[in-house]
Amino acid sequence: MLLLAKLTEELGEFTKSFLELRGHRQLHPEQDTLGKELFDMLYNMLTIAAIHDVDLIQEFKMAIEKYETRFDVKFWEEQSGTALG
Numbered sequence: 001m002l003l004l005a006k007l008t009e010e011l012g013e014f015t016k017s018f019l020e021l022r023g024h025r026q027l028h029p030e031q032d033t034l035g036k037e038l039f040d041m042l043y044n045m046l047t048i049a050a051i052h053d054v055d056l057i058q059e060f061k062m063a064i065e066k067y068e069t070r071f072d073v074k075f076w077e078e079q080s081g082t083a084l085g
Helices: 002-021 034-051 056-070 073-080
Strands: none
Touching (some): 002 034
């Protein structure tokens, strides 16, 4: 439960940094950067995965396959103005 609480804390810190970056909050130079907060969340998620023997490489491969089957190339080409295929 402690790791989940830590991850939740890091998500809050990330949210603050993100809002500051997007101009929704006043910037505080002494506060952590968006990149640091992303890393802190990633570190906590990797720790939770390791404790619970989650094969993240396999999960990643399955997720990519899922998104590739859903990926609407024509839509994204129109949005970006660039040929993807």
